[in-house]
Amino acid sequence: MILDIATVDHDVELDADVCVVGSGAGGAVVAHQLAAAGRTVVVVEEGSYVTGAAFTQREEQMLPRLYAEQGVQSGIDSGVAIARGRALGGSTVASLCVCMRLPRQIVAHWATHFGLAGLRFDELTQWFAQVEATAQVQPLAASEVNRNNALLQTGAARLGFRTTVPAHNRVACLGCGFCALGCAYARKADALTVQLPAASRLGAVIIPSCRVERIEVRDGKAAGVAGRFLNMPGQKRASLAVRAPTVVLAAGAIGSPALWLRSHLPNPYQQVGRNLHLHPQVMVGGVFADEIAGWQGIPQSVVVDEFLDLDRSVEGGYLLSGFFAHPMTVAALLPGFGGAYHQLLGSYAHLGMAAVTLHDRSAGHVELDAAGQVTITYHLGDDDRADILDGMRRLADVYFASGAQRVVLPYNEPVELTRRGDYRPIDEIPFRVNDPLLFSYHPQGTLRMGIDARHSVVNGWGEAHAVGRLFVADASIFPTSTAVPPQLSIMAFAARTARHIVEKS
Numbered sequence: 001m002i003l004d005i006a007t008v009d010h011d012v013e014l015d016a017d018v019c020v021v022g023s024g025a026g027g028a029v030v031a032h033q034l035a036a037a038g039r040t041v042v043v044v045e046e047g048s049y050v051t052g053a054a055f056t057q058r059e060e061q062m063l064p065r066l067y068a069e070q071g072v073q074s075g076i077d078s079g080v081a082i083a084r085g086r087a088l089g090g091s092t093v094a095s096l097c098v099c100m101r102l103p104r105q106i107v108a109h110w111a112t113h114f115g116l117a118g119l120r121f122d123e124l125t126q127w128f129a130q131v132e133a134t135a136q137v138q139p140l141a142a143s144e145v146n147r148n149n150a151l152l153q154t155g156a157a158r159l160g161f162r163t164t165v166p167a168h169n170r171v172a173c174l175g176c177g178f179c180a181l182g183c184a185y186a187r188k189a190d191a192l193t194v195q196l197p198a199a200s201r202l203g204a205v206i207i208p209s210c211r212v213e214r215i216e217v218r219d220g221k222a223a224g225v226a227g228r229f230l231n232m233p234g235q236k237r238a239s240l241a242v243r244a245p246t247v248v249l250a251a252g253a254i255g256s257p258a259l260w261l262r263s264h265l266p267n268p269y270q271q272v273g274r275n276l277h278l279h280p281q282v283m284v285g286g287v288f289a290d291e292i293a294g295w296q297g298i299p300q301s302v303v304v305d306e307f308l309d310l311d312r313s314v315e316g317g318y319l320l321s322g323f324f325a326h327p328m329t330v331a332a333l334l335p336g337f338g339g340a341y342h343q344l345l346g347s348y349a350h351l352g353m354a355a356v357t358l359h360d361r362s363a364g365h366v367e368l369d370a371a372g373q374v375t376i377t378y379h380l381g382d383d384d385r386a387d388i389l390d391g392m393r394r395l396a397d398v399y400f401a402s403g404a405q406r407v408v409l410p411y412n413e414p415v416e417l418t419r420r421g422d423y424r425p426i427d428e429i430p431f432r433v434n435d436p437l438l439f440s441y442h443p444q445g446t447l448r449m450g451i452d453a454r455h456s457v458v459n460g461w462g463e464a465h466a467v468g469r470l471f472v473a474d475a476s477i478f479p480t481s482t483a484v485p486p487q488l489s490i491m492a493f494a495a496r497t498a499r500h501i502v503e504k505s
């Protein structure tokens with residue numbers, strides 16, 4: 001059952017075997033698996049239940065409806081703009097559907113450096129296969145690569161850079177291009193469309209528009225959650241209490257540490273909220289003589305993985321991937337002011353756009369301020385800055401190789417490159433906070449896995465070191481950056497944790 005919160009006019013108390021907080025990539029998979037194993041499950045989600053015609057494909061409506069903080073949340077020094085979902089289905093509703101498995105080198109690194117001896121790539125394969133089957137992950141057809149992504153493919157091929165067309169969790173996609181605003185045609189196999197309805201059919205109670213304010217602990221063990229319904233104008237906001245001997249925290253890499261801290265759960269080694277990785281991105285644009293109409297078709301279908309060499313080093317490196325958006329977002333991403341900016345926006349139809357996505361070594365921190373609000377600190381280290389600048393050079397190479405007349409870089413003042421190889425501005429402009437503009441869609445790592453409680457928060461199965469029967473199943477658990485887009489890995493680990501919960505109870 002997915003609760004229609006318009007029917008809630010009094011405080012609600014429920015009992016369940018398991019309460020799951022958050023309904024995104026991790027929470028939805030856990031809920032589905034546990035319901036399939038016969039457990040009574042309650043899922044509590046802060047975001048609202050959006051379906052069908054409510055996906056209006058308008059940025060000014062959908063960004064506040066689907067994203068936390070009305071669209072983006074910035075770090076304490078505004079150094080990076082973070083976009084994360086806040087809706088039933090979490091960030092998967094806004095996802096571009098790229099599905100990549102966690103690289104084997106990263107798994108091996110976690111096993112050896114974080115004492116996760118039970119973690120093996122071949123053991124994870126079954127979980128990846130399972131979540132791929134459920135999320136209907138399949139390769140894209142060549143005809144689904146749109147013009148914007150084809151530019152990347154062509155330029156990279158001319159330069160001999162390795163590319164891949166990753167699989168996607170979309171079915172009979174119409175190619176309307178509005179993925180980041182949620183799918184109006186229900187063609188994404190996201191948590192809203194697949195795992196949550198499946199869990200609901202198996203008896204799970206799914207409660208949208210209700211914020212969990214506290215995780216309850218009794219005698220050192222999770223005992224349930226307390227929350228409050230949102231979106232109830234003119235009424236007293238009703239409360240929710242779920243009594244459950246197992247709680248799964250899946251509120252995402254910002255929401256989960258925040259809730260941990262708000263609940264005053266044990267934090268003996270001050271690890272909660274640390275180790276935030278963001279996969280920071282910078283956008284690079286190419287202006288072409290021909291019309292590209294980058295907003296049409298699947299936004300992200302080509303990835304250049306030449307510069308992510310995990311055999312050489314499990315740390316550092318980056319991906320280049322096609323990226324396009326609708327006018328409001330593109331206007332926010334493009335550099336400059338006044339007439340020059342107006343002229344650049346005028347070339348929207350002729351723009352190719354792609355992003356450098358960093359496999360970041362830098363680690364930030366999620367904390368609460370005195371008012372209990374989230375603060376995010378994140379600074380790029382020198383190695384990561386060098387990789388960002390290198391990525392901009394390589395993307396410029398790719399665009400010139402595919403015929404760009406000029407290349408636009410994401411600095412505050414307009415910076416354009418007009419010739420391949422003449423990249424002096426990249427070398428000369430000092431790297432400052434928010435200049436170039438960094439953004440992030442993949443926060444992770446803030447309640448990380450490990451064997452040693454002095455350096456981690458949960459064990460290799462996602463169970464908290466410091467609280468019994470409290471599990472974490474979201475992007476928070478990753479010990480380092482995943483290197484590749486994380487949603488499939490979050491799902492695979494969540495499925496694995498769900499199995500563990502079933503076996504333990």
Ligand SMILES: Cc1cc2nc3c(=O)[nH]c(=O)nc-3n(C[C@H](O)[C@H](O)[C@H](O)COP(=O)(O)OP(=O)(O)OC[C@H]3O[C@@H](n4cnc5c(N)ncnc54)[C@H](O)[C@@H]3O)c2cc1C
Pocket residue numbers: 021022023024025026027044045046047083084085086087088089090091092094095096097098099100180210211212213250251252253255256259300441442443473474475476484485486487488490
């Ligand atoms: C625009 C966009 C595009 C993306 N594209 C891709 C892609 O193509 N491929 C890929 O691999 N990844 C992509 N990602 C990232 C991916 O979607 C996320 O990494 C993944 O969904 C995170 O899963 P999660 O379970 O950690 O959290 P989420 O999916 O973010 O879910 C967490 C949920 O918890 C809820 N919550 C938080 N606090 C509370 C609380 N106190 N009470 C109740 N509920 C709470 C939130 O509202 C949210 O709905 C994209 C992300 C965005 C924003």
